[in-house]
Amino acid sequence: MNGYREGMRAALASPLARSAGYLSRRLGRGGGTSLPGKVLLRAHPTAVAHLGRRLTGGAVCVSATNGKTTTCRLLAACLATDGVAVVSNPAGANLLTGVATALLDGTGGRRRERRGLFEVDEAALPEVVRQLRPGVLVLMNLFRDQLDRYGELEAIAGRWRAMVDALPAETHLVLNGDDPAIAALGTGRDATYFGVDAPALGAGATSHASDSTRCRRCGHPLTYRYVTLGHMGDWMCEACGDARPPLDVAVTAAEMDGTRGQRIHWRTPDGDAEATTTLPGLHNAYNATAALAAALRMGVPLARAATAIAGAEAAFGRAERVVLAGRDLVLLLAKNPAGANTTVQTMLLDTGPLHVLVALNDRTADGQDVSWIWDVDYEPLVERIETLTVTGDRAYDMALRFAYAGVDRTRIVVDPDPGGALDRAVAGVPDGGTLYVLPTYTAMLRLREILVERGAATEFWRDR
Amino acid sequence: MSVVRLCHLYPDEMSIYADRGNIAVLARRLEWRGLRLDVTASELGDALDDGHDIYYLGGGQDRDQAIVAHDLAGAKADALRSAAADGAVVLGVCGGFQLIGHGYTGTDGARMPGVALIDADTVAETGPRLIGDVILDADLDGEQRTVVGFENHAGRTRLGPDVRPLGRVVHGHGNDGRSGHEGAVRDHVIGTYLHGPLLPKNPWLADVVLRWALEHAGASQVLDPLPDDLEVAAHAAAAARAGVRR
The missing domain is CATH 3.90.190.20 (Mur ligase, C-terminal domain)
Incomplete structure (x- = not known):
C-alpha cells in the first residue's frame, strides 16, 4: 500500500518536475540538468529508488575525485555498442538531484530494456547507491579536494567504507588497485581491479599533493615500486605485507603524444587489446582502463570496447x-x-x-x-x-x-x-x-x- | 649572504592546507632581497635541533595530527621550548596552532597533548565546523594591519591570560566563534587558524616573521620593501569576497 502511494507520488510529481527542466532551458537558465530532480525529490525523497527500478538492464555508478566525467563518457561509448538504451546524467549534474533528473528524462515512454550509467559526486555517492542499488560500482581514486566542502580525505574514505559494507553481495566493485584507499574497499568482496602495470610510466616518488601514503591496515608508511599519479602506483607495506592486489585489467604500456593523445596497451582476462585515443595523459589512461574494466564486466566484448574507447571524444572542458x-x-x-x-x-x-x-x-x-x-x-x-x-x-x-x-x-x-x-x-x-x-x-x-x-x-x- | 634557517615540522603529515605556500613565500621574499632560506624537514621520530630561526607546523588530517601530537610532545618538546625561549619564531597554523597550545580534546574525548608554548587550549565541539573567509584587525610588532585568510576547523580554542590574540575578528568565526579572537601571539610564537595560505596575501606578516628570524640569526640586514602589487591586489580581492559572502 505504501509502495503504491509512493509510486503515485512519483508519477504525479514527474510531469511537474519535467516541465521545470523545460522552463529552465527556455528561460536561458542553463541546461535544467538538476532542477527537475530537485522539484521531484522535494515531493518524493526516494524517487531515485523508484525510478531506478525502471532500469531493467541494471545500473552502474562511477565515482572518484578525478576522471568521473571522462570515464562515464568512455563507458557510455562501450555500452552503446550493444544497442541497449542508456540513461545517463550529463557532466556536472552528479548529485542526487542530477541522477533524479536523468531518470525522469530517460525512463518515461514505452518499456524497453534500459541501462543506467551515472557519474556521482563523492559526497553524494552513498545516498545515490543506497537508493539506486547499482549492479556495478566503479571507484577510481580519492585525492585531496575542496576541504571546505568535502572535509578531509579520510572522512570521505570512511563514508565510502561504510557504503561498501552495506552493499548487497550482488553489487560488483570495479576498483583502482593502484590507489591504496580504493583497493582497500575490495577486501572480502567480489571485485575487479584495474591499474597501471608499467614501471616505465611511473615516476620515482609520491608528489607533494599525496594524501594516502600510509598503510590502511597497520598505519606504516607505504613503499612504492613506482608511483604513477599522486599516491597511486605499485604500493606495498613492508610492515604488514599488504600490497597492491593483482590487476585484472592493466595498462601494460602507453605511448604519449603530448596533449594530442596516446596509444594505450592493455592486458585483460579476455586477452590483450590496444586503442589510440585523443585523450591525453596518464590520468586518461586510468579513465580508459576503468571504463574498459567496467565494460568487460557488463558483457561488452573486448574488441568492441577497445574500438569504442578509441572513437570517443573528450568531454566538455x-x-x-x-x-x-x-x-x-x-x-x-x-x-x-x-x-x-x-x-x-x-x-x-x-x-x-x-x-x-x-x-x-x-x-x-x-x-x-x-x-x-x-x-x-x-x-x-x-x-x-x-x-x-x-x-x-x-x-x-x-x-x-x-x-x-x-x-x-x-x-x-x-x-x-x-x-x-x-x-x-x-x-x-x-x-x-x-x-x-x-x-x-x-x-x-x-x-x-x-x-x-x-x-x-x-x-x-x-x-x- | 645571510641565511635564515627554517625547520618544517612534519611536512608529510601536516601540510594539507597548502602549508608549503607559506614556506615558498618566506623563501622568495628573502631571495628577492639577496638573502636565503635553508629549509630542513623534521619528521616523525627525528631528533629536533634547537638552532633554527623559524619552526613551522601546519595542519593535517585528524588521524595524522594525533600521531604527530605524541611525537612532538615527546622527543621534540624540549628543543622547541628552548628555541622559542631563545627568540626563534614558531608559526603554527590550524592543527599546528592547536599543538603549540596545551592540547586538543577531540569529540571522542581523546586528548592530544600540546607543547604549551602559548596559553591556549582547544576542545572539539560536535557543532558545525567553522569554515569560511576571515578578516582580522591584527596587532603585531607595534603595527595594526588587516589580515585575510580562510578557516576550516572543528576545534574551539580558548586563550588563557598569558597570551594575546593575533587579531580581532572583523569577519568570520575566529578561535571559537564567540570570543571575537583569532590566533594567539606570545613573544615570537604565533598561532592562527588562517590558511589561504596565510603569508602570500599578508606580505606584511611574512616580513614580520622574517624580521624576527633575522634578529634571531644575528643578522643586521634591513628588509628592503618589495613591489607587493599582486599581494596587495590579492589581499583586497580576498577581503572583498569575505564581504560578499557575509
Whole structure:
C-alpha cells in the first residue's frame, strides 16, 4: 500500500518536475540538468529508488575525485555498442538531484530494456547507491579536494567504507588497485581491479599533493615500486605485507603524444587489446582502463570496447579542443592539486613554448578556499611559459602563485574578466599556436559560454 | 649572504592546507632581497635541533595530527621550548596552532597533548565546523594591519591570560566563534587558524616573521620593501569576497 502511494507520488510529481527542466532551458537558465530532480525529490525523497527500478538492464555508478566525467563518457561509448538504451546524467549534474533528473528524462515512454550509467559526486555517492542499488560500482581514486566542502580525505574514505559494507553481495566493485584507499574497499568482496602495470610510466616518488601514503591496515608508511599519479602506483607495506592486489585489467604500456593523445596497451582476462585515443595523459589512461574494466564486466566484448574507447571524444572542458580566431585552444579542467598536477605534466609533453590562460574561481562548486593552488607543482612550467594570462574571481591569487613559482611578475597579464582575459590571451598566441586554458569548474563553464557565444563550441547540455 | 634557517615540522603529515605556500613565500621574499632560506624537514621520530630561526607546523588530517601530537610532545618538546625561549619564531597554523597550545580534546574525548608554548587550549565541539573567509584587525610588532585568510576547523580554542590574540575578528568565526579572537601571539610564537595560505596575501606578516628570524640569526640586514602589487591586489580581492559572502 505504501509502495503504491509512493509510486503515485512519483508519477504525479514527474510531469511537474519535467516541465521545470523545460522552463529552465527556455528561460536561458542553463541546461535544467538538476532542477527537475530537485522539484521531484522535494515531493518524493526516494524517487531515485523508484525510478531506478525502471532500469531493467541494471545500473552502474562511477565515482572518484578525478576522471568521473571522462570515464562515464568512455563507458557510455562501450555500452552503446550493444544497442541497449542508456540513461545517463550529463557532466556536472552528479548529485542526487542530477541522477533524479536523468531518470525522469530517460525512463518515461514505452518499456524497453534500459541501462543506467551515472557519474556521482563523492559526497553524494552513498545516498545515490543506497537508493539506486547499482549492479556495478566503479571507484577510481580519492585525492585531496575542496576541504571546505568535502572535509578531509579520510572522512570521505570512511563514508565510502561504510557504503561498501552495506552493499548487497550482488553489487560488483570495479576498483583502482593502484590507489591504496580504493583497493582497500575490495577486501572480502567480489571485485575487479584495474591499474597501471608499467614501471616505465611511473615516476620515482609520491608528489607533494599525496594524501594516502600510509598503510590502511597497520598505519606504516607505504613503499612504492613506482608511483604513477599522486599516491597511486605499485604500493606495498613492508610492515604488514599488504600490497597492491593483482590487476585484472592493466595498462601494460602507453605511448604519449603530448596533449594530442596516446596509444594505450592493455592486458585483460579476455586477452590483450590496444586503442589510440585523443585523450591525453596518464590520468586518461586510468579513465580508459576503468571504463574498459567496467565494460568487460557488463558483457561488452573486448574488441568492441577497445574500438569504442578509441572513437570517443573528450568531454566538455576535459582536453577539449576548439578553434578561436585561428588559434587552437585546449581546455584542461584543473580543479584540485592532483588533477592540476596531471594537467601540468601532460602540457610538458608538448614541445615548444607555452601560451597559458589560468582561470581561478572560488564559488561553491569550485571550493571557496583557494589554498589548493599552492599544492600544485606549477614550477616545471615556468621555463616553458611564453605568455601567461590569469583570470577569474581570484585572478590575483593565481598571479601570486606564479610570481612565487618564479614567473617575472611584470609579464603576468591579470584580467579578472574572463572575456577580456580570453581576448588578451588569444592575442598573444602566434598564428597556428596553441593556447592552453586551465580553468576551475565554474570558470570553465563561463569560458565555454563565451566560446559558445563566439561560435567556437557547442552548449554543454546538448553534449551528451 | 645571510641565511635564515627554517625547520618544517612534519611536512608529510601536516601540510594539507597548502602549508608549503607559506614556506615558498618566506623563501622568495628573502631571495628577492639577496638573502636565503635553508629549509630542513623534521619528521616523525627525528631528533629536533634547537638552532633554527623559524619552526613551522601546519595542519593535517585528524588521524595524522594525533600521531604527530605524541611525537612532538615527546622527543621534540624540549628543543622547541628552548628555541622559542631563545627568540626563534614558531608559526603554527590550524592543527599546528592547536599543538603549540596545551592540547586538543577531540569529540571522542581523546586528548592530544600540546607543547604549551602559548596559553591556549582547544576542545572539539560536535557543532558545525567553522569554515569560511576571515578578516582580522591584527596587532603585531607595534603595527595594526588587516589580515585575510580562510578557516576550516572543528576545534574551539580558548586563550588563557598569558597570551594575546593575533587579531580581532572583523569577519568570520575566529578561535571559537564567540570570543571575537583569532590566533594567539606570545613573544615570537604565533598561532592562527588562517590558511589561504596565510603569508602570500599578508606580505606584511611574512616580513614580520622574517624580521624576527633575522634578529634571531644575528643578522643586521634591513628588509628592503618589495613591489607587493599582486599581494596587495590579492589581499583586497580576498577581503572583498569575505564581504560578499557575509
